Amino acid sequence: MDGISFEVQPGEFFALLGPNGAGKTTTLSILTTTLSPTDGRARIDGFDVVTAAPEVRRRVGIIFQKPSLDRNLTGEENVRFHAILYGLYPYAPAFRLMAAGYRRQVHEWAELLGLGREIFDPVRTYSGGMLRKLEIVRSLVHRPRVLFLDEPTTGLDAPSRRALWGYLRDVRREHDTTIVLTSHYLEEAEQADRICVIDAGRIVATGSPADLTAALASEWLVVDADDRGRLRDELVRLGHAPTGDGPFRIDVGTRDAHAALRAIETPLTVVRTHAPSLEDAYLEIVSRAELPSG
Numbered sequence: 001m002d003g004i005s006f007e008v009q010p011g012e013f014f015a016l017l018g019p020n021g022a023g024k025t026t027t028l029s030i031l032t033t034t035l036s037p038t039d040g041r042a043r044i045d046g047f048d049v050v051t052a053a054p055e056v057r058r059r060v061g062i063i064f065q066k067p068s069l070d071r072n073l074t075g076e077e078n079v080r081f082h083a084i085l086y087g088l089y090p091y092a093p094a095f096r097l098m099a100a101g102y103r104r105q106v107h108e109w110a111e112l113l114g115l116g117r118e119i120f121d122p123v124r125t126y127s128g129g130m131l132r133k134l135e136i137v138r139s140l141v142h143r144p145r146v147l148f149l150d151e152p153t154t155g156l157d158a159p160s161r162r163a164l165w166g167y168l169r170d171v172r173r174e175h176d177t178t179i180v181l182t183s184h185y186l187e188e189a190e191q192a193d194r195i196c197v198i199d200a201g202r203i204v205a206t207g208s209p210a211d212l213t214a215a216l217a218s219e220w221l222v223v224d225a226d227d228r229g230r231l232r233d234e235l236v237r238l239g240h241a242p243t244g245d246g247p248f249r250i251d252v253g254t255r256d257a258h259a260a261l262r263a264i265e266t267p268l269t270v271v272r273t274h275a276p277s278l279e280d281a282y283l284e285i286v287s288r289a290e291l292p293s294g
Contacts, residue, residue, distance in 0.1 A: 003040075003202065004023070004027060004198065004201070004202065004203055005203075006196050006203070006206065008146075008178060008180060008194075009178075010145075010176060010178055011172065011176040011177070011178055012178055012179075012193050012194065013172065013178075013179045013181070013191065013192045013193045013194075014178070014179065014180050014181070014192060014193065014194050014195075014196070015180075015181045015182070015183065015188075015189040015192035015194070015195045015196070016028070016180065016181065016182045016195075016196050016198065017182070017183075017186075017189055017195060017196070017197045017198075017282060018182075018197055018198040018199050018286075019199060019286055021200075022198045022199045022200065022201070023198050023200070023201040024150070024182040024198065025064075025065065025150055025182070026201075027198070028062070028064075028148050028150050028180070028182065030042055030049060031044060031049060031060075031148065031180070032049075032056075032057075032060055032062045032148055033049050033050075033053040033056050033057055034062075036050060037049070037050065044056045044059060044060060044145075044146055045059045045145050045146065047059070058086065058142075059144060059145040059146060060144050060145070060146045060147070060148060061139035061140060061142065061144035061146070061147045061148065062139060062147075062148045062150070063132075063135050063136060063139050063148070063149050063150060063152045064135075064150050065150050065151045065154065067131045067132070067135060068135070069123050069131060069134060069135065069138075070123065071122070071123045071124040072122070072123075072124070073122070073123060074119070074120050074121060074122055074123065075110075075115065075118065075119040075120065075121065075123055075126070075130075075134045075137075076095050076106060076119050076120050078123060078134060078138060079106060079119075079134070079137055079138050079141055080095065080098065080102070082138045082141055082142070083102060083141050083142065086141075086142040088102070088141065088142055089101070089102045095120070105141060106119065106137070109136075109137040109140065109141075110137065112163055112167055113133040113136060113137065113160060113163060113164065114133065114159075114160055114163070115130065115133050115134065115137070118130065119134070119137070127155075128155040129155040129156055129157065129160070131155070132152070132153070132154060132155045132156055133156070133160065136152065136164060140171070143175060143177075144177065145177065145178060146177070146178045146179075146180065147168075147171075147177055147178070147179050147180070148180050149179065149180065149181045149182070149183070150182050151182060151183055151184060152164070152181070152183070153165075153183070153185060153188065154184075161185075161188075165188065165191070186277075186278050186279045186282060187278075189209065189278065190209050190278050192208075192209060193208065194206065194207065194208055195207065195208070195209055195212060195278075197212075197282065197285050197286070199285075199286060204285055204286075205285045209278050212278065212281045212282075212285070213276050213277065213278055213280070213281045214276075219252075219257075219273065219274060219275060219276055220249050220250060220251045220252065220273075220274050221249070221250040221252055221257055221260065221261070221271065221272070221273060221274070222247050222248070222249055222250075222270060222271075222272040222273075222274060223235075223247060223248055223250060223261075223264070223268050223270060223271055223272075224246050224247035224248065224268065224269050224270035225246075225266045225267060225268050225269055225270075226267070226269055227266060227267075228245065228246040230266050231246070231248065231264070231266040231268075232246070232248065234264060234265065234266050235248055235250070235264075238260075238263055238264070240260075247270055247272075249274075257273065
């Protein structure tokens, strides 16, 4: 890591983005006390991740990329062990003997994520998607102040992803839970209050999704014609420098689009406006970060 520094407010949804190897998982590992920093300081809810690691662990939930479940236990037994470890409920040797609140929570979350009665099956029989769902259930059982999600929906189908994010929105609203996310699904990061993009262990951009998109990605027009050769020559003459064989991109914003189209005399068969997205901004950020300095 190269001097990464950021602050996340209580109840904020904060997304940490970057290419593979950028340092996202290392950052989350330090913040969740599973990796000791060699330098610098980090605090969670006011507690130092090194000197007050037990207090930090009580306040965080984590879903790592790779499952960390005991495959010799059932799904429910994994959740029960977690709940007892956090001191939420007294130990009971069977699910039916656990407190009513615990049993209700398990049933609610199992139904929410589509596990159903399978939560009582041995974990070794689970598919990859089921393992991910069970980790989500386990991470929420102690109602953490800060929930770290490292690629949380990997392996989930679209309905399960929607259900999970719907529930996480409810958790944030009801309990003011802070969420820190890393994800390859940029549409998930679009829901964040703030995004921090890191590359090669350093921060290269930060801001709200709207601010990053507006600052780093531009609109453009896509045009095409039956006579592509004539259109290409005309675009070159007009100073647009088209690339490829068509359709052609014209880098103009909304205010200049009408003037650009009026200047084209070749009959057009396609005219389309491309609005910038967070993905456009992200790709622009990463490509700039990869350019050699000097």
